[in-house]
Amino acid sequence: MFDNITRREAELFAKFKTSYEFGSEPGFRFVLDEYNDMFLDKGIIPETPIQVGLNITSACNLRCKHCSRIDKLNSDVKESSLFMHDWENIIEKLYDGDVLQVFITGGEPFMHPDIKSIIKSIKERNMLIGLLTNGLLIDESIAEFLKTFFTSKFDYIQLSMDSVYENYNNFRNGGDFNRLIKTIDLLVKKDIRTHVTMVVTDSNYKQMFDVYRFCIEHNVRYIKFMSLFEHPSTNLKFPRDDVVLKEFCKILEHYEKYKPNIKILSEPVALIYPFAIWLRKKYPEIKFTTGKHVCPAANSSCEISIDGNVYPCAYLENSKFYAGNILYGELREIWSKGVNWEKLRDRTIERYECINCDEKEKCYGACPAMSYYKYSNFNNGDSRCIILRESKEVV
């Protein structure tokens, strides 16, 4: 399963996963971990979501190959959003519902004419912000605005970058890498917390080290690697965890040797549990413990779409999972009445494809949306799981 991984690589990865000092840091993760311990592991669902994704626009200046919303994007800002007083109303309801963190997403959030007012409104209510952007529309005036309203350590900009220089436009149709470099240098100069995020696919996994090196050269302090969500609207695939892990270990080797001033906030491995099973058999002396996977969708977070509709997550924005419209109801009430949300909250489901897996009590089938898109139910496990893949390859 992971037989291409050497002992040295296995040790490096185990160290990365078990030590915050190695580069990762808890950040808001600390709150989520506390909630998992206090609530979700005990089958208690918080009264309201602690995080909310706010999809403010379907307008986007790019057409990225791996975008799960590519079919819904448009170029006309006017078509794509509510009025500012509606957003004010929504943000007030999030505040009343004790939401702690808001992710501003799109489309491209900076295509929205009221983006500054939306940010200001959220910060006036002391909620934390994670703003997901391609960064190409951020100029000096926006950066200065962000510096004024963002709390430097706890609010952040997440910039998408899936490869560097001449390869950048292979993924980001319509992109301009030189423009992105200007944005990064500007945000870093202004000390705005900036995360660079790379979505790892079968087309770019060999460029992970290049992206990591670029970030070091440009003083980016946080980097995230995310495994591709294999949405039906993309032709790209996630490679395999063993292949990706091998590449990621080149980064860990460099990190261990040179200790650069960057924090690696996540690894690109889709499912950690098969690796744990393999490691236990191959190198039982290497310490490696896995935590419980709790999918946040409908458990601690939800997504509000451009028209105010509430869904469990960005990948389950469809009528089968509609919970209500935030403009016409209170968050607390909507959160408790989502259609089919109980399936995402039920931690006792025995997922039949995974029934014999040693880690099923920790993994719980990983990403339910991945199972849903592949099999139209939540019970078949995450289709990126290397164990499930190998079982199908054998068949």
Next chain:
Amino acid sequence: MKIAPNIIFRYESKIDGGTLFLFDLKNYKTFRGSIVEYKILKYIQDNKDKEEIINRIENEFGIEDCKNKIISFLKYLEENKFVIKEG
């Protein structure tokens, strides 16, 4: 007075008959409290001054020795740097 940037909080009525959870993101610590303490923090967040907070809490909860208890809690918040003084 305002809530420190490293502090976030929320109230969970299903936990132990109702519990305030205050998270210190700087020191990675969690503190628990009551509905009254939650309301006080919420009023601080809504920019209410000390006198107004005392009036509102007295009216809402009718607690004995309310003023001193609130002053004592505000002192606790300041000492732990959960709130910062403005100006």
